[in-house]
Amino acid sequence: xxxxxxxxxxxxxxxxxxxxxxxxxxxxxxxxxxxxxxxxxxxxxxxxxxxxxxxxxxxxxxxxxxxxxxxxxxxxxxxxxxxxxxxxxxxxxxxxxxxxxxxxxxxxxxxxxxxxxxxxxxxxxxxxxxxxxxxxxxxxxxxxxxxxxxxxxxxxxxxxxxxxxxxxxxxxxxxxxxxxxxxxxxxxxxxxxxxxxxxxxxxxxxxxx
Numbered sequence: 001x002x003x004x005x006x007x008x009x010x011x012x013x014x015x016x017x018x019x020x021x022x023x024x025x026x027x028x029x030x031x032x033x034x035x036x037x038x039x040x041x042x043x044x045x046x047x048x049x050x051x052x053x054x055x056x057x058x059x060x061x062x063x064x065x066x067x068x069x070x071x072x073x074x075x076x077x078x079x080x081x082x083x084x085x086x087x088x089x090x091x092x093x094x095x096x097x098x099x100x101x102x103x104x105x106x107x108x109x110x111x112x113x114x115x116x117x118x119x120x121x122x123x124x125x126x127x128x129x130x131x132x133x134x135x136x137x138x139x140x141x142x143x144x145x146x147x148x149x150x151x152x153x154x155x156x157x158x159x160x161x162x163x164x165x166x167x168x169x170x171x172x173x174x175x176x177x178x179x180x181x182x183x184x185x186x187x188x189x190x191x192x193x194x195x196x197x198x199x200x201x202x203x204x205x206x207x208x209x
Contacts, residue, residue, distance in 0.1 A: 001066050006200055011150050012184035014191040018199050020070055022062050025175050025204030034058075034204050037174040040100040052099045059103040062203060064110065067170065071113050074199060076168050080117040081108045084173040084186050085157055087129040090122050104172050114170075120163050121186070125156040148181045153189035165194030170201055177206040 002024075006017040026033050036055035039047055071077060083101050086093060101118055108116035128147040146152065153159075169190050173183055187198050 001069065002205065004205065006184060006187070009181070009184060011148070011181040012188045014188055017187055018074070019176070019201070020066065020199070021176060021202045021205035022066055023204060024207045026207055037100070037203055040103075040174065042094075042097045042099070045094045045097055047096065049096065052096060056099045056103045059100060059203065060107055063104065063107040063172075066201065067107065067111060067114065070170065070199060070201060071111075074168075076170065076199065077113040078115065079113065079168040079170055079199075080115045080120065080164065081170045081172060082117040082120050082164075082190070084171060084183055085121050085123040085153075087123070087127045089124055089126050092126070100174050115167075117160075117163065117169070120160040121153070121189070122158045123156060124158050127152060127156055148185060150185065151189075152182075153186045154192060157189070159189060159193050161193040164190060166196050169195045169198045171198055173200075173202045175204040175206060176200070176202040 002021050004019045004021065006012065006019045008014065008016050023032075023034055025037070028035055028038050036058045039051055039055040040059065042052065067081070071079060081104060083104050086097075086101075105116050105118040108114045108118065126144050128144075171183070171187060171190065176183060183200060183202075187200060190198050
């Protein structure tokens, strides 16, 4: 596991945020890349269930390894674990496209010192799916909704303020890519809803090679 800092910017006004990631994301099918996170996205809802379960189990094992370390190092006991919501309205996804969220929920309920908050931020309005930019421009996929802007999380999501207020949060995503600002905006939305502190964690961290 690696540490990094998410620096405050136009989207994240609160403060610099401590971040962790498990491994570098160098590109799909590159040697050593965590391709299982792509499997779990299941963009076209056509991935075999056995492959989804295998990929989910990979995430399960990684989270069981990394999260206890983060909690202990930061004295984040009784924290809430929340997922960055997928880009489209939650109800537009099939169950087989939500295996990453499911994996986080499973681990949250296994570990002491974590509250399962995977339903505390629910996307209600479609937004642009940033990792499908190229396919969208090539006309291969319909990708409606606005691109990231300041406040997009609050504008497009239902957020359970009463369950976030005063809490320490670990915000989890599958891949972090600098300058996309989806994660930064989501972090700020947690502070705007009264979070005491936020730590960010992702499985992959995009490194272009």
